[in-house]
Amino acid sequence: MMQTDAIQAANLRAVDLICNADPVLIDVGRADEVLAGFSGRVIAHAGPPVSWDGMSTAQRGGVVAALLYEGWADTPDAALALMASGAVALRPNNDLGAVNPMGGIMSPSSPVFVVKEAVSGLIAVTTLVEGRNPAQRFGSFDAATLERMRWLRDVLAEPLGAAIRATGGIHLREIASQAVQMGDELHQRNLAASSLFYRQLFPALMRVPMTEETRQSIVDYFCVGNEQFFLNLGMAMAKAAMRPIEGLADCTIVTVMARNGVELGIKVAGLGDQWFTGPSGTVIGTYFPSFSAADALPDIGDSAIMETFGLGYFGLGAGGPAFGLLGVPSQEAANARVDQMRKITVGANPNFRAPALGSEAMPCGIDVRLVAQQGIPPGIATAIAHREFGVGRMIGAGLAPAPLAPFQAASAAITERSASATVAGS
């Protein structure tokens, strides 16, 4: 197949499936219990496949944290030696149905949010956001980072799961839809969505038996300095919405866009599980005091699932409160960027409209052919990690273009298939 008519029909159907997806947060579980085949000595990471030797510093640091946390190693050096021995397998999160921000390291006992797309029944998974710097997702493996990782697993996960189950499921798209009207583009700004989420969670959470101390620590976790809390949930929402089109014949829409700090990789609905990769971009934006571009790791994280779904950079005009951090000079500049994304997308998502974007629906469904033909790379609104091993901090945020190479390669693969189909059919 892969004829133009069939492609068009498949792409329109895909946008329909994406826009009508209803991702519902249903539970908190352990990664190795929720994800098929994720057990034994295996570590999952953001972005396309990568070897231990080829891994970026932020991911290597996150892996060290994971090995200490899992008890597979007692010291950072022992962790590095274990990884060098090849005894621990590495797998991309996206190949497992998961998405995680920045380094995105997930290990078997990581607590995870479980999001079910109600129409298809498909599941997407994400780790619990850690909170502020330093953090495993930026490559930290210091004592405070490990302590918080254990707190998430050993203290938070169980009552949080109980509360979520007691709500009967939290419809994430409804929260996201409201939040984009409230200044969240839902990648680099998530304050409204986080706050709206707590309103739905807290009544149930207050009915879960726990000690006063535990309750206090949990409420502090949500309310003190965790403005990006909803990012992970938004990512799982986006992943859950994209899963129904994975493998859709003839569809040329990008289903995955993810970076490991070295490469950005994409998958395309009609091209199966194949990754197409190119070099991770440089993030241009704003640095926190005392940091500069010289300290920055290239673009990293599965969080570009937000753009793949049609938020983040694709809804940048909604994110006025985040413009300063992202280095966006004005509302007009933001809206112009969104309009540029309309040139490489098949449709628009009526669930996401922001007053500052003229209430137009945000562009949705990146057609890999349009990116290749027009030479317009998808943009990504993202955080910047420190490049030095062990620092494990966010040092700023900004905008990064995706590399064109993977889109060109995927587009060529589609042309090739069309040609073979024509020959076969002639």
Place this chain on the structure above:
Amino acid sequence: MMQTDAIQAANLRAVDLICNADPVLIDVGRADEVLAGFSGRVIAHAGPPVSWDGMSTAQRGGVVAALLYEGWADTPDAALALMASGAVALRPNNDLGAVNPMGGIMSPSSPVFVVKEAVSGLIAVTTLVEGRNPAQRFGSFDAATLERMRWLRDVLAEPLGAAIRATGGIHLREIASQAVQMGDELHQRNLAASSLFYRQLFPALMRVPMTEETRQSIVDYFCVGNEQFFLNLGMAMAKAAMRPIEGLADCTIVTVMARNGVELGIKVAGLGDQWFTGPSGTVIGTYFPSFSAADALPDIGDSAIMETFGLGYFGLGAGGPAFGLLGVPSQEAANARVDQMRKITVGANPNFRAPALGSEAMPCGIDVRLVAQQGIPPGIATAIAHREFGVGRMIGAGLAPAPLAPFQAASAAITERSASATVAGS
């Protein structure tokens, strides 16, 4: 005085005082303990002075609720008889330093938020918002309304006050400033501000000793269907910000704009405590299913302190998510209304900017002379109460123009004073 130069200087100084005011929520108290001279058989109400016989139905119903709640009467009929006897005094909230929404009935044992303007040390007070329909503020005196009033006083007030004191004070302008960037115009839309407020409150609230049942009921109160929670706090913030200019010589800026369902009354900074009144306007907007304009009470409530301060209708362009309810057809229409308000205001408040308003500061400081000269009435974005005695429900929301008469009368009083000053000085 009241010469043009002196007026101009006073007005600029007034806008400066309003914009730099720093209203801090410091406590919860009882109305009769916080407000000087508010004890014995006295009831406070929204809007300008009104007699029992002249009161609107929503206020009469709210008064009946207050008398039952205070234990001054055992039945609604007994409450009506007591009021008819003249044994209970009526006073406008604004004359006491208080502001309350809709009917705005406040009685001696009402629990109140205490807001202190940090620069001047002046206090403003407001009741605790009740939550959804039916409610005393709309004129209800049914059993559920009374039960909730008692719960606010007997269950919520003490731990809430303890939590607020433990925070060291919550700076309301910071919350309001963020919220207007998130789609709240802070009169008819308060979801962002309410949600941001909980983030600051809950960590402290979780540390106040109370039973599980009490904690659950309090968290439910905040999180379930109480999207307008912040309105009362926003009103006290606005009142606290206006108090420093009350009595400011030569200042022609409106300090109070309040409605009792029959009349709208204003006060002007340089004209002391005098009320100027005119008929309450008709609210044009959207009705909930099964209701129409025939069911509507005229414009009512002290909540027009939001517009007096420079939010609500004066920042309407920020409130995209509320446009549907308010009957605003488009962002452009909203922004045009805000621009109209710039013609009757002295300055703009740099703390309040919204992306959808082009990030321009919102107009602030209504000059009573400009209203009279230009014939442009201040607009008010407001809820609509049912007109029938005892129904006690909100039936819609919309926009109402203030009557011009009080502004014309106040402006004339200023001209008169200027003339006498000129004669005296010549």
